[in-house]
Amino acid sequence: MHIVIIGAAGMVGRKLAAKLTADGQLDGKPITEMTLVDVVTPEAPASFTGKVNAREADLSAPGEAETLVAARPDVIFHLAAIVSGEAELDFEKGYRINLDGTRYLFDAIRLAHGVDGYRPRVVFTSSIAVVGAPLPYPIPDEYHTTPLTSYGTQKAICELLLSDYSRRGFFDGIAIRLPTICIRPGKPNKAASGFFSNILREPLVGREAILPVSDDVRHWHTSPRSAVGFLIHGATIDLETVGPRRALSMPGLSATVGEQIEALRRVAGDKAVALIRREPDEMIINMVAGWAPGFEAKRAKALGFKAETSFDEIIRAHIDDELGGTL
Amino acid sequence: MHIVIIGAAGMVGRKLAAKLTADGQLDGKPITEMTLVDVVTPEAPASFTGKVNAREADLSAPGEAETLVAARPDVIFHLAAIVSGEAELDFEKGYRINLDGTRYLFDAIRLAHGVDGYRPRVVFTSSIAVVGAPLPYPIPDEYHTTPLTSYGTQKAICELLLSDYSRRGFFDGIAIRLPTICIRPGKPNKAASGFFSNILREPLVGREAILPVSDDVRHWHTSPRSAVGFLIHGATIDLETVGPRRALSMPGLSATVGEQIEALRRVAGDKAVALIRREPDEMIINMVAGWAPGFEAKRAKALGFKAETSFDEIIRAHIDDELGGTL
Known part of the structure; x- marks a missing residue:
């Protein structure tokens, strides 16, 4: 083939x-x-x-x-x-x-x-x-x-x-x-959607990350x-x-930024969460307001497409695939 | 301009x-x-x-x-x-x-x-x-x-x-x-949708028309x-x-073929309706089965787009615009 x-x-x-x-x-x-x-x-x-x-x-x-x-x-x-x-x-x-x-x-x-x-x-x-x-x-x-x-x-x-x-x-x-793919491996980039990954990936390895939107923003991962x-x-x-x-x-996980952060707390503790610095950015806030909060994806699920069902799973997949399985 | x-x-x-x-x-x-x-x-x-x-x-x-x-x-x-x-x-x-x-x-x-x-x-x-x-x-x-x-x-x-x-x-x-535009003026053409117009336009001037589908077919006019x-x-x-x-x-009128025919009867009488000859055509029946039965068109209506609300009106518009106002 x-x-x-x-x-x-x-x-x-x-x-x-x-x-x-x-x-x-x-x-x-x-x-x-x-x-x-x-x-x-x-x-x-x-x-x-x-x-x-x-x-x-x-x-x-x-x-x-x-x-x-x-x-x-x-x-x-x-x-x-x-x-x-x-x-x-x-x-x-x-x-x-x-x-x-x-x-x-x-x-x-x-x-x-x-x-x-x-x-x-x-x-x-x-x-x-x-x-x-x-x-x-x-x-x-x-x-x-x-x-x-x-x-x-x-x-x-x-x-x-x-x-x-x-x-x-x-x-x-x-x-x-x-x-949206989360957690994107690699370095923080300038994509407007980058923060969804940054606020998890960076704290997991002890680095600070910037959160430009409020905790109640819901998105599809x-x-x-x-x-x-x-x-x-x-x-x-x-x-x-x-x-x-x-x-x-495709199926995915609909979560608020606040839910992402609580999953990070469960997997990596308060110390990791403390590395998230809130710096509201009006431009990003306005862009993200128009983005998809989540899909039913009934057909894709019925056709056998499978995704994570919690952000804890998404974070653990990143730890397994990118960080050798441990923090 | x-x-x-x-x-x-x-x-x-x-x-x-x-x-x-x-x-x-x-x-x-x-x-x-x-x-x-x-x-x-x-x-x-x-x-x-x-x-x-x-x-x-x-x-x-x-x-x-x-x-x-x-x-x-x-x-x-x-x-x-x-x-x-x-x-x-x-x-x-x-x-x-x-x-x-x-x-x-x-x-x-x-x-x-x-x-x-x-x-x-x-x-x-x-x-x-x-x-x-x-x-x-x-x-x-x-x-x-x-x-x-x-x-x-x-x-x-x-x-x-x-x-x-x-x-x-x-x-x-x-x-x-x-x-779909109905009643299309002119001669019967070979478009699969042509019969929606043919069964009204032709009997209105005393000519026979062929109906290839059943009376319960619903469409948008x-x-x-x-x-x-x-x-x-x-x-x-x-x-x-x-x-x-x-x-x-756009707004339009959702009607069955049977409702079209009853409007023709009200406007032009039984004699006109008698000119419709039923000749089922499997190919057209199958094509029409996939066509749109009607739209809500809420936005267009709210924005001031206006259409007919009965097939009697559609037939009378044809008589006015194409037949000089009388049968």
């Missing part, structure tokens, strides 16, 4: 490649080849024994999608995107990478399908940014997509394309609407481990059970 | 041009110039006294959108589209005309906005085909768009683009989700007169009252 990961140098892409390497198979079939692409050259997973093609590529460049499709990979994970903030600052770049790049990929597959009936599984990462305030809580699966960012618009459009191309039989697609699990389940699920509506809001 | 109608040779386009001519103004401002474009040269409205530019043009051809925008029209009605059946048969043509053509227009406006702050009103006709079965009845305004045709997918994508480009301030857009009214209201409404969700399901 030949697997392509577009966006393989990102956090989720790296974890997905590592998990596929550890599993050695997908849907019971041995993985013999992995093609890893990103705008920076991705690292090949150390212990993978099959063939690895790791290279720098921009999906929106002419011919790139055709090159990927020429090898007729069995499964294509398309995780690459310009993030929300950048897509908002650079309108043309956001549409070029997030919309046109995806459409080039879909069309290259469509044309290959016309040549020899090629029909791969395509797993596309969408986002909760496809919805926009005012939002009910919890958000039903049937709620409309009214994004308030260009990034969310691009993701919502790609969901529509994916469903239509799948309905026409060009490929077997599924769009996975990821919750899942661990990196669950996110990878969603993608692998999406790559193997029987799509007949999914039907024509191929964009699925 | 300079008004552009793209798709001006179509039924709605012609009626819109005629209504604007009769009104002589839009939003209290005199209409001094109309640019009418379509893939066949549109007819200039006979009694319009201002400047008319009527020409054959394909919005998906290079430079066409820029030409339209160069004159900096105040209002652009974009009604042009490949219809559902053709977009399903010719995948590439549907995406080229319905998606790319619209995006070229939006981008030409965006670039003009960057040059001199140009910011026209853009009224785009969307469709109830943006939703797809299974559907509740009535369909709430917040219901998600899960089209089951490429045409519906293209319309849903253009709605998303229109909202994002409007949010960014490039133009003031509004997307009008038209119900509005008259050509109301459709034109929606577009004009969309061109003049204060968009601050609409907010960022720019795609609006």
Whole structure:
């Protein structure tokens, strides 16, 4: 089985490649080849024994999608995107990478399908940014997509394309609407959503973290481990059970910042909680007010997608996966 | 005021041009110039006294959108589209005309906005085909768009683009989700939805019509007169009252075929009803089963969009507008 990961140098892409390497198979079939692409050259997973093609590529460049499709990979994970903030600052770049790049990929597959009936599984990462305030809580699966960012618009459009191309039989697609990933490993970054991870990850290793919003802010989370699990389940699920509506809001954990902090207290004690410094930031407060508080995700749960059910679990997953299992 | 109608040779386009001519103004401002474009040269409205530019043009051809925008029209009605059946048969043509053509227009406006702050009103006709079965009845305004045709997918994508480009301030857009138009004037056509009009229009003038579905089929209708009214209201409404969700399901009349027939009986008698011949058609029966039975359209009603409230009214509008007021 030949697997392509577009966006393989990102956090989720790296974890997905590592998990596929550890599993050695997908849907019971041995993985013999992995093609890893990103705008920076991705690292090949150390212990993978099959063939690895790791290279720098921009999906929106002419011919790139055709090159990927020429090898007729069995499964294509398309995780690459310009993030929300950048897509908002650079309108043309956001549409070029997030919309046109995806459409080039879909069309290259469509044309290959016309040549020899090629029909791969395509797993596309969408986002909760496809919805926009005012939002009910919890958000039903049937709620409309009214994004308030260009990034969310691009993701919502790609969901529509994916469903239509799948309905026409060009490929077997599924769009996975990821919750905000928490706890993101690595260093604090400047993403507006970064604090959700920072206030847990930093205190767990004795470092201070800044909390720019109030404790009653509610948001929608899942661990990196669950996110990878969603993608692998999406790559193997029987799509007949999914039907024509191929964009699925994933399960996740709806929690307030206060609930995050109490979970931190239970797992790491008052000393860790004391490292959270409150510094209200009006800009972030206003942005976060429009974000999704949580989804019902009934369909995805019924289809076997699984996520954490408490923030204690999310914190322990981080300790296991990033800190060697102990504090 | 300079008004552009793209798709001006179509039924709605012609009626819109005629209504604007009769009104002589839009939003209290005199209409001094109309640019009418379509893939066949549109007819200039006979009694319009201002400047008319009527020409054959394909919005998906290079430079066409820029030409339209160069004159900096105040209002652009974009009604042009490949219809559902053709977009399903010719995948590439549907995406080229319905998606790319619209995006070229939006981008030409965006670039003009960057040059001199140009910011026209853009009224785009969307469709109830943006939703797809299974559907509740009535369909709430917040219901998600899960089209089951490429045409519906293209319309849903253009709605998303229109909202994002409007949010960014490039133009003031509004997307009008038209119900099925009934009674369509002219000859019976082969569109699968044609019978909704045929079974009224033909018996009203003593001709036979074929009904391919059962009497209990429920669908969502509005008259050509109301459709034109929606577009004009969309061109003049204060968009601050609409907010960022720019795609609006229009009000309409939800009726079963049986209710249509009873209205025909009230207006034109048993003799007219006797001209309806029942010839069940499995293909049409299956297609229609997936169509929208009706919308709540709460937002549009609250925003002042108005439609008929009985099929008797719809039939009388046809008699007034197409048959000189009498049978």
